[in-house]
Amino acid sequence: MALSNPLSQRAGTMSSFSRNEVRPGQALPIAALIFTWALVHLSLILFRDIAVFDADLVGPDSFMRMLRINELYQGQGWFDGTIARANAPYGDILHWTRPFDLLVMLLALPISLVTGYEQALYVAGMVISPLLQLATALALIWTLRPVIRPAVWFLPAVALFLQPGALSYSVLGRADHHSLLLLVFVIAAGFILRALRNPMNARPALLAGVVTGIGIWLSVEFLLVLGLCLAALGSPWLFGERERAAQNKWFALGLSVVLLVALLTERPFDRLLEPSYDQVSGVHFLVAVCCLLFWRMAETYEERGGRASRLLGRTTLLVVGVGAAGLLVAATFPQFFAGPMAEVDPRIRPLWLDRVVEMRPITPSDRDSFGKFALFFGVGILSVPLFLKILVEERSTRQFWLLFFVALASLLLWIVSTRHIRFSGYSEIAFIMAFAVVLDHFLGWTGRIASDFTRGLLRGTFLTVMLLGPVIVGCALMSASKAKDSAGQSLEGCDVGEVARYLNSDARWSREPQTILTFIDIGPELLYRTPHAVLATPYHRNGDGIYDSHRILTSRDEPLARELMAARRVDLVLLCRSPAERAFFADPDGTETLYLRLDQGRPPAWLEPVDLPPGLSETARLYHLAQ
Numbered sequence: 001m002a003l004s005n006p007l008s009q010r011a012g013t014m015s016s017f018s019r020n021e022v023r024p025g026q027a028l029p030i031a032a033l034i035f036t037w038a039l040v041h042l043s044l045i046l047f048r049d050i051a052v053f054d055a056d057l058v059g060p061d062s063f064m065r066m067l068r069i070n071e072l073y074q075g076q077g078w079f080d081g082t083i084a085r086a087n088a089p090y091g092d093i094l095h096w097t098r099p100f101d102l103l104v105m106l107l108a109l110p111i112s113l114v115t116g117y118e119q120a121l122y123v124a125g126m127v128i129s130p131l132l133q134l135a136t137a138l139a140l141i142w143t144l145r146p147v148i149r150p151a152v153w154f155l156p157a158v159a160l161f162l163q164p165g166a167l168s169y170s171v172l173g174r175a176d177h178h179s180l181l182l183l184v185f186v187i188a189a190g191f192i193l194r195a196l197r198n199p200m201n202a203r204p205a206l207l208a209g210v211v212t213g214i215g216i217w218l219s220v221e222f223l224l225v226l227g228l229c230l231a232a233l234g235s236p237w238l239f240g241e242r243e244r245a246a247q248n249k250w251f252a253l254g255l256s257v258v259l260l261v262a263l264l265t266e267r268p269f270d271r272l273l274e275p276s277y278d279q280v281s282g283v284h285f286l287v288a289v290c291c292l293l294f295w296r297m298a299e300t301y302e303e304r305g306g307r308a309s310r311l312l313g314r315t316t317l318l319v320v321g322v323g324a325a326g327l328l329v330a331a332t333f334p335q336f337f338a339g340p341m342a343e344v345d346p347r348i349r350p351l352w353l354d355r356v357v358e359m360r361p362i363t364p365s366d367r368d369s370f371g372k373f374a375l376f377f378g379v380g381i382l383s384v385p386l387f388l389k390i391l392v393e394e395r396s397t398r399q400f401w402l403l404f405f406v407a408l409a410s411l412l413l414w415i416v417s418t419r420h421i422r423f424s425g426y427s428e429i430a431f432i433m434a435f436a437v438v439l440d441h442f443l444g445w446t447g448r449i450a451s452d453f454t455r456g457l458l459r460g461t462f463l464t465v466m467l468l469g470p471v472i473v474g475c476a477l478m479s480a481s482k483a484k485d486s487a488g489q490s491l492e493g494c495d496v497g498e499v500a501r502y503l504n505s506d507a508r509w510s511r512e513p514q515t516i517l518t519f520i521d522i523g524p525e526l527l528y529r530t531p532h533a534v535l536a537t538p539y540h541r542n543g544d545g546i547y548d549s550h551r552i553l554t555s556r557d558e559p560l561a562r563e564l565m566a567a568r569r570v571d572l573v574l575l576c577r578s579p580a581e582r583a584f585f586a587d588p589d590g591t592e593t594l595y596l597r598l599d600q601g602r603p604p605a606w607l608e609p610v611d612l613p614p615g616l617s618e619t620a621r622l623y624h625l626a627q
Helices: 027-047 060-073 099-111 117-144 154-160 164-168 178-197 203-218 220-238 244-266 282-308 311-332 367-393 400-419 421-446 452-477 496-505 523-529 543-553 558-567 579-584 594-599
Strands: 515-517 572-575 607-610 621-625
Touching: 027 117, 027 154, 060 099, 060 117, 060 523, 099 117, 099 178, 099 203, 117 154, 117 164, 117 178, 117 421, 154 421, 154 452, 164 367, 164 421, 178 203, 178 220, 178 400, 178 421, 203 220, 203 244, 220 244, 220 282, 220 311, 220 400, 220 421, 244 282, 282 311, 367 400, 367 421, 367 452, 400 421, 421 452, 496 523, 515 543, 543 558, 543 594, 572 594, 594 621
Parallel strands: 515 572
Antiparallel strands: 572 621, 607 621
């Protein structure tokens, strides 16, 4: 039996199938999806050393987020983002916003019916990211409906659970707003696809703007998605679809309204116009208003230009409008184009920021990096070339601009993800969307094969290569890597929870709060588990705390180190002796530093060793500053 090219078949297009063949809301496939989700997270608990039953959160951000939420519950002001015990004795102001805090508190309400509210908050923090991942998978079913048949949604939704970037932010115990950002991205993509399907329908464009505004409210990293949405909605207008100008106007209006609400919610009136580049502020509201003004101008241009509105005219209008908006933003907020980290203390960039795992690139250079590259981007590497062939074949159909959005998202987000691994979750979702379209066409083609055996063999091989191939290859190449927990932290080093229990139980340290000098990644957990204060926390606004901690422990000048510790009112010095800690405090010249002496148990006379309990003394060292 002669078979034609599977990607040249049009059997998989929406016009060839009725939407009523399979209903996505059927109970059995949804139950199977939920079962798969639960199985994935149960496997992580069993095989990845996530200490759920030891009441552990995962990663520094989770501890800091829950500390922030607890302090809000205990009466801290809504507009006050200060963590008083960080950057001791001065305090530190986090750049996070309130929506995720509020979501955790709302989730805790039904849980509090069977336990106290404080315990309910903790449980909500433990389970919120896995629940958000499940919600993302369910939202993905809805998002994909304009580009695939209803019968095809199950495997793309399951594929979400296999993506390492998205999964790393969704594990049990990770109270982190990134899982919510991925959900918002999927919903925004769904509205964009529906807007692109019909240029006369402004409602999905308006809702896409609203959802994109919520994303920016959560984190200004969502500006990347804003750029993607503007490019996807603006391209059809540029190439001749006049009605898109009005559609883009409604998108910008929804965006502007939400950002205005965000400003009023996040800032007191006297600081309403105070600029911030790492948190939603008037800077981003101005960008949204500029978008709104441009598209209102474009709408007027289309209404008055009639058929004379051609590519050259639109291109000229676009260049002039974007240029004028760029000049206005640059003149008003000159640091905007330097990015969210524009105001970061330059002293901590080489010491810490450039070493943050989330900020590192994914570029294949050795066995381990090739494995990581295959693991994170394998689905895209396999799917996108086939998807681009479909895109070319659909260039004259109504589906083209929808597929163009998926292609643009895959390309743009992949480029950004190779530069910063923290964006990999976005690119993985874009790749899944491309995979879904390819799968739809492939299933349509194989459905024409008469032999059940041949059809089953082809489909099984295709799915194994596409979904499991990247996981198998990536894990095989990375098999020699050191064991890490789900947050990417080395499993070596002391148990911070054990240290906290000792500090809380020993009368010398529990009678009043102590100020602890320790490694940057330990700070949030100590703040959450104890009443004590720390200097360094892994947040870019705490430049002084990070720099002073590093300066003290890498000092070779003992009088200077003691003077700096006295200025910071340090009581205790804690070494957890992990590889990450040793690397952070390592001296490039190999000379003896204060950290090296403390690690070797040779402290100066003004630091007294503290005897730790058996088991803890092998992995940690604690010193008390003599008076």
